[in-house]
Amino acid sequence: MKLVDVLAIALVLAAVGAFVAGEAAMTRAEDLRAVYWLAVGVVSLRAAVQMVRPGARP
Amino acid sequence: MRADGLLERLSAIGAAAQASVPGVYAWGVTVAPGAWARGASGLAKAGAIAALLMLAVGLVGERRWVGRARAASLWGFVVACAVSWCAAPAGLSPLRMDGSRGLAGVLGWALFAFVSAAPALKPPDGEDRGDDAPPNAPAQRSTRPDVIYVTVGALLAGVLQSAGWRIAGVERELLGRFIALAAGLAVIGASTEIALQRHAPRATPSDTRRLRRAMAALVALAILALAGLLNLALD
Numbered sequence: 001m002k003l004v005d006v007l008a009i010a011l012v013l014a015a016v017g018a019f020v021a022g023e024a025a026m027t028r029a030e031d032l033r034a035v036y037w038l039a040v041g042v043v044s045l046r047a048a049v050q051m052v053r054p055g056a057r058p
Numbered sequence: 059m060r061a062d063g064l065l066e067r068l069s070a071i072g073a074a075a076q077a078s079v080p081g082v083y084a085w086g087v088t089v090a091p092g093a094w095a096r097g098a099s100g101l102a103k104a105g106a107i108a109a110l111l112m113l114a115v116g117l118v119g120e121r122r123w124v125g126r127a128r129a130a131s132l133w134g135f136v137v138a139c140a141v142s143w144c145a146a147p148a149g150l151s152p153l154r155m156d157g158s159r160g161l162a163g164v165l166g167w168a169l170f171a172f173v174s175a176a177p178a179l180k181p182p183d184g185e186d187r188g189d190d191a192p193p194n195a196p197a198q199r200s201t202r203p204d205v206i207y208v209t210v211g212a213l214l215a216g217v218l219q220s221a222g223w224r225i226a227g228v229e230r231e232l233l234g235r236f237i238a239l240a241a242g243l244a245v246i247g248a249s250t251e252i253a254l255q256r257h258a259p260r261a262t263p264s265d266t267r268r269l270r271r272a273m274a275a276l277v278a279l280a281i282l283a284l285a286g287l288l289n290l291a292l293d
Contacts, residue, residue: 004265004268008252012211012214012245012248012252013214015244015245015248016214016241019218019237023218023234023238026230026234026237027234029230036282036285036286039282040279040283040286041241042244043275043278043279044275044279045244045245047275047276047279048248048272049247049248049251050268050271051268052252052268053255053271
């Protein structure tokens, strides 16, 4: 397994952590924090998928 | 054997058709009770029926339109369920949905997401490679790591479903459910991509190229991290 694969897996885990933090912020009615964490989760997932996708254009 | 026969029959149908089984289960646990509860509007019932029809569209249309029918069925089903929930939000309230039913619904939707994101089951006897495959064709890689990747993705999606059940207010709770569901689908999709990457027929690009490809997202992530740190410092 290459370092980039490990980084991709770490980004997926980070995305899950960010989504959980976003949901927790939503529970506390902290909307701005919720949006922030959800954005972090989406961008982390996007980065992970871009890294592992074999045929994507640069 | 009977189990083999069942697997062969399941393999003969497409991914959308395979996803329709957990879809019907998730619909039966989380959508139908709210749509046909006392006082539910006609729109809630129409949304619930439309959701079932979208599953049928995937079942029938996948042979002809393959990917497009699958996407239309998946998103049509989710949107129709959302319409039904929005028209009868009381169906998701803690008064109507106890813990066990909520857990059953979470499992149903997680299974639906898992089956929808995963590729269709292949015939077990290697029919997809065929007997006319070249003798020097590369041997298929073990599928055990794939199962681990996808299982971990499904577990992480399950973790996401467990959060946010204590949100006050029906509308916010509904929004929380939608976000958790969408995030779970995205996580399962990403873990499936990582698993499928191992079987890519093309040569894997170099690490530098892969990092460059993700550069835009990584820069956005760095900016978000910086903004978060600045916010912490200002607080």
